[in-house]
Amino acid sequence: MDTDFDLSSYLISQQLLIEEELDRALVPRYPEKIFESMRYSIFSGGKRLRSTLCLAGCAISGGAQEVAIPTACAVEMLHTATLIHDDLPAMDNDDYRRGKPSNHKVFGEGVAVLTGDALLSYALDFIMVNTKGVPEDRLLRVMQVLIQRVGVAGLVGGQLVDIESEGRSDVDLPTLEYIHTRKTGSLIDAALVTGSILAGADDGTIGCLSQYAQRIGLAFQIVDDLLDVTGTAEILGKTPHKDAVAGKATFPGLLGVEESVLRVHELISEAKRTIAIFGERAVPLLSIAEYIASRTS
Numbered sequence: 001m002d003t004d005f006d007l008s009s010y011l012i013s014q015q016l017l018i019e020e021e022l023d024r025a026l027v028p029r030y031p032e033k034i035f036e037s038m039r040y041s042i043f044s045g046g047k048r049l050r051s052t053l054c055l056a057g058c059a060i061s062g063g064a065q066e067v068a069i070p071t072a073c074a075v076e077m078l079h080t081a082t083l084i085h086d087d088l089p090a091m092d093n094d095d096y097r098r099g100k101p102s103n104h105k106v107f108g109e110g111v112a113v114l115t116g117d118a119l120l121s122y123a124l125d126f127i128m129v130n131t132k133g134v135p136e137d138r139l140l141r142v143m144q145v146l147i148q149r150v151g152v153a154g155l156v157g158g159q160l161v162d163i164e165s166e167g168r169s170d171v172d173l174p175t176l177e178y179i180h181t182r183k184t185g186s187l188i189d190a191a192l193v194t195g196s197i198l199a200g201a202d203d204g205t206i207g208c209l210s211q212y213a214q215r216i217g218l219a220f221q222i223v224d225d226l227l228d229v230t231g232t233a234e235i236l237g238k239t240p241h242k243d244a245v246a247g248k249a250t251f252p253g254l255l256g257v258e259e260s261v262l263r264v265h266e267l268i269s270e271a272k273r274t275i276a277i278f279g280e281r282a283v284p285l286l287s288i289a290e291y292i293a294s295r296t297s
């Protein structure tokens, strides 16, 4: 592995690039309230991990960054839409997100629901209008991946089983994995897969990246559960210990803290092995995998 690679500079540069593009993408217009609300949540912080993964998926597949920028922005819009809906009282009911009042605490529940809907539809339109120099069949495939990962087979399905599982003591490991491979894994997977499709990668490459994504996605969620046990509101930017209070099944709850940490390391090693065949080009994704295991927020 290239030991000169500086992950933190890389993440900051990708974050700045995405934020500039998002700023251009969400120019306020009538009805201003919805743009104000979309911008509030989009620009309230966030690590920009999924958009970075989309650009990295394109790069490792040999594509030029430009072709993936609109999709990377769209993935960030989709992610923000799910956070806004997730924070609603009818869902996970959180007053804080990224250290700031949740969207519905500022704009009210009606506007928050519409803001999620607006970001969802705008994201897909944004890809269609702004992606240049990519054959239509690739673009269609990108749309299909995103629509599937957001819908019943992905985020919606995961969220539904999550809601139904709340307060139940009989939630087992396969159910917990079902929830999180969809709630958290789906969009991480979509980010890498769409980046790779846009680069014109073959099915073998796309499959490898999807395997990597599924492993880091699950590891990301186990770390999230661990942080909920050990983190503070200041560091996390959201309410800690929520899972225990809400009676939610978690990986540390089912496996114990030690076993959960071991599982994270196993998943990260597997993820890294999956992409080792890409040689030097894999360096950013190898580094991101390690970061996921050690992140503190």
Ligand code: GRG
Residues within 6 Å of the ligand: 045, 046, 047, 048, 049, 079, 081, 082, 083, 085, 086, 091, 098, 116, 117, 120, 150, 155, 156, 159, 183, 184, 221, 224, 297
């Ligand atoms: C289709 C709008 C829509 C919703 C689908 C509400 C819902 C159904 C799903 C919720 C999915 C959800 C919020 C999962 C949590 C994923 C997760 C671990 C988020 C935190 O990710 P970070 O830490 O966040 O990358 P930042 O703030 O850094 O962007």
